Amino acid sequence: MTVPLAGVPLADHAAVYAALDRAGFTDVWSSEVAGTDAFTPLALAVAWQPRLRLGTAIAPVFTRGPGLLAMSAAALAEAAPGRFALGIGASSPVLVRDWNAVRFDEPFKRTRDVLRFLRAALRGDTVDEVYDTFTVRRFTLERPPAVPPPVLLAALRPGMLRLAAAEADGVILNWLAADDVPTALGELGERRPGFEVAARIFVCPTEDATYARALGRRLITGYLTVPAYAAFHRWLGRQDSLGPMWEAWAAGDRRGASAAVPDEVVDALILHGPPEECAARARRYADHGVDVPVLAVLPTPELTAGGAAAWAGLLPRLGATGGEAG
Template identity: 75%
Template sequence: MSMRWGMTVPLSGVPLSGHQAVYQALEDAGFTDLWSSEVNGTDAFTPLTLAAAWQPRLRLGTAIAPVFTRGPGLLAMTAAALAEAAPGRFQLGIGSSSPVVVGDWNAVDFTEPYARSRDVLRFLKAALAGETVDHDYGTFALRRFRLERPPATPPQILLAALRPGMLRLAAAEADGVILNWLSPADVSTALAETKAAGPDFEVAARIFVCPTDDAAYARAVGRRLIAAYLTVPAYAAFHRWLGRTEVLTPMWQAWSAGDRKGALAAIPDSLVDDLIVHGSPDECRTKVEAYAAAGIKVPVMALLPTPALEAGGFPTLIKTLTDLGARG
């Protein structure tokens, strides 16, 4: 398989100190990329820093580092340090994140997310290239900032995007885009907004994967995720744009009324099957390949719990990763 093949790290149930064996298993299985996230678990950079030291061949990426929760200078320094530790192997994914992560958990005003994302993107491109930055970007202003250790190979910067405005910004000014919460059939709709991008434009997507033959279990897990994510205003607007207003309105109405059970029950199997990959590892791998066929250059699995994983411990986890890998 020539395409890149990613996994979201760290994996649940394994301490960071135990991930050297996980990273080795992923590489042995044919995974090419490790991508981190940043919500309320680990930060986005520490798991990748360990991977940079432990696995010198794997590519690394953040999906995403929020543009609000670090000062621009600190974000540039953190990205530069990881780019120095993994020269030519690190891609910096940034995005606006959400009002909960930014405001409720980090005590930062979540205002003008598009403008803040645009301004941080422009700053990072200049700073990581070693330039002195003395500029008022609009959402923030910096005076005479220059990295003491600019990376010899500046990382590509990818922008998380959902709707046309951010997708077009990614195409115009970033090195790539990070997509999330869409089906293979939705990929063409999103990428239609990035036609201005060059041929080397990266397209990564996080894909939730539940490797189990127990469809009822997988759909129950998927319903909980859909209810948690697609009731967030940005994701709700994204799926309205994708044409899912009719199918999602019953869930939104129940959720707004405080009826959590009713919201879960209102999510049809067909929607779960569109947005959550599940089945045997072979079936999951085939479904992830459908994203690549639709235009995703870096499909990144996000492994969901299964009864077998929870009961089988570390050996079952390693076997599952092997079965899901590009060489599975």
């Protein structure tokens, strides 16, 4: 499950983590956009529900210095030995450049260089290296974790997928349908032992299809017009179905772009319907090769009206097909 849950204060998440554990969820994974940072919700989970596995999906490689990113990862790995996975990725120009005042240059090389730095630093090595995108002089973690965390790489298209296959401990997929998974995994080649595939899956657990599709169109228009995601979906074969959205967006017609997203694309990328049906559809990602399907629950009228009580009723239903869809 993606944490924190929408509308629930972080201070109230002790009950959330306990409910997730009771419902059969195995993992909690954070994100980092403009809400909480990636590490604080996981640090709370360490203290409040020590059986859960933890993961970041993702910590951006531009918005922290390499040494600080290594320290944050090492601290969580020390607090939760063997239960933390560090997911990193390039993120986007909006988050990096517009919101954090950092240049978004050569994202493939920066991601590769941070990955290589982290693998060495988290082993406890002294890193004194000139990389293509930054230089680190004699950095050594004072508290290297006894169990270095696996480092997973967020990847969309072939270049980053192949980098993950060659140098990371796993890959994180995002914004794809279950039927798209074989296309992405086909770029990995033969997976090494222990290599893990995680995927964030957007879920809108409501029977109000009109609401779910309207929300889905807004999200798709906001995300899949970002150049990297647009290129990803062209690679996946959605030029014809999403072409009108991209054309309207390029012309400055935001409302027209949203209206141009076909129902079948929304239904493939945003799972909606009764919670049990959403959970069963999420399991299709596992059937296609995803090891860790990570649900990201979107706000629904029921959740907004019902607050914490609605979440308490929802989580067991989303976990009804078993804990592997965590």
